[in-house]
Amino acid sequence: MNTVSLKLDHSQRNYCPGDKLAGAVTWENEEPRRVEIRLFWFTVGIAPRQIGLVEKMVIDRPRFQNSSNFAFRLPPGPYSFMGIRIGLCWAVEVVLLPSKRHATAYFNLGPAGEPVMLISEPLIKQTE
């Protein structure tokens, strides 16, 4: 069976801006033409999902290898957050091309490593 996996160096998965995010990707039984490791954030919630591709690491024609290490320096933002209608998550994803087989690891980015919660205050709702 074809498999692809992605492992982060830290199991805790909480990062601060400027931290180094490092890990390794492995794939088996497949010879991809190209491997892309993508660092991105995405919105969650009731509004349509937006993807923000921050950085991409590309390995072209990796014929004699079935694994690779990666490292990204995390930007100052946006922070991971969770609100009533919208939230933001961070992820790193490895995609084998052209099969598009992939593996994803999620993590938090915030001033204290934790996502910011927007729902602790009394809420005032407006719609227009």
Place this chain on the structure above:
Amino acid sequence: MRRSPNILWFFLIALTLIIGWGLGPDFYDALRSRTWTTVPCRILRSHVFEEPSNYGMRYVLRVEYAYPFAGRDYRSTRFGTGQNQDTMDVARAGQAAVRFAEGKEAVCFVNPQYPSEAVLERGNLWGGLFLLGPLLIIGLMGQEQIFAWFGKRRRNRRAVLSPPISELNDALGIDGRYVLFGVMGLVMGTLLLGMSVARPLSDWRRTRSWMEADATILHSELISRSGIHGPEYSLEVVFEYEVNGKRYRSDKAGLGFSIEAPVADMSDWVAAHPAGARMRCFVNPQDPTEAVLDRHLRLEWISPALGLLMMGFGLFLFAGFRRTWRLRKQLAGDVLAAYWQGKVREGTATFRVFPPVWVPALGCLAAALICAPPGIWSLSKFVRALSHGQTDLINLLYGIFALAGVGYFICLGWKYLVQVFKPRPILEVTPAALQVGRPFEVHWNFSGRAPRGWMRLWLDGVEEARVRRLIHAHYGSISEEKTERFTFKSILLAEVQADPARAGRADGRVPAETMHSFKGVKGGVTWQIRIEFGDRKTEKLEHKFPITVTPDRR
């Protein structure tokens, strides 16, 4: 979910069948004749006959022609492919009589399978577009269900294929609903502007070089019939003129788009031009069958205004698609970082009420002045028609609509005008871009006068999301995209209970464990400085100034 009424769907299906029954055979015959063989023929007999009908005079070209096919000679009396061989357009009948005059050599179209079947003129395929009319109405009424079905199919495909999350950028996808309405706006706007402006202008340019000839009015009448919205009127005129010793007839009184022509003007014209009256007409020297009595350019306002509105709506939506497409191409790396963070300014930011309140007040006045003349013109035409015992519904409805617009803009303009005499705050915030966990200061000042009652100054954090919500209407359900806002944090920076000073200062700090400004395509987190004040306790005026809060940059 409330079900849409079945009777409406029954009505639409019945309408589709009736239109299909009426137009389908003609369209099928016109389509069939496109494969027929073109063969030379000789016109043996040709004459235009007049026949009265319920809707006015009809004209039929009775013709007989001979043509050879596969070594044999055939004869036919069929002019066109349609079920009805007649027309209400006397000029068109006259043109056909000239093209297919007795003794003339012409071409006909022969069915190769049955060579005895032939026509001189093949039917117009554009008529087939009318067959799509009911489908368009059904498509519009059921568009929500249709797009919901596409959405469900997309979700099911994703569930099966499980594509990479980094490729699911739904916020930068183009919504099919907007494409549908954008295309409709552009098509209908172009058609309306073409019919009501471009065509009369082109006719006016063409007729300037036409020659003058004496004409005699044969028939002149204001026809009224009962339409779905009430009485409908049309001017029916037939005149005869002579060019190079040959007599011709035409029914074209003037240039323009006759649907909205004022009934009073048509009535006056009929009174001034009874049957037997003699006047000058203008004839196309290249084609003497084409003539017009009045070649002055008269543009009405209703169709051009509707056309402009529709075209503007379509262009607005297409500008949105272009913006989305550009964002999709550009939003990555540094451009993305600049986009989500918004404008980060250095130094001190000054906020004023923008635009100054007199600008929208003047805008409203201008809009009222634009709407007033056509409204008054249309209502005066309605009143004149009423004095003749006629009801000019189109000018009544659009006149009321235009004057209602005048009323609306005056009320709105008055609201803005009143604001001119109210205190208008000016805020200076240092630093210009706030930082999470860092202090800041706000100086306030009022231009004009200070409020006489109270004042409060806030820093608000607001969560925003563009959400599509379903609305149930009597004709079915439609969805609308709305921005929903939640204020997740409100920090009171300053409060003055009585007689606030004209200027003052407040210090604040953005909480350390909060979210910075985040601008997404379909949602985000925004921060604003809100100032509220009033001359009395019951009065509350409010101004909001958006401000950028960045992550802690230390």
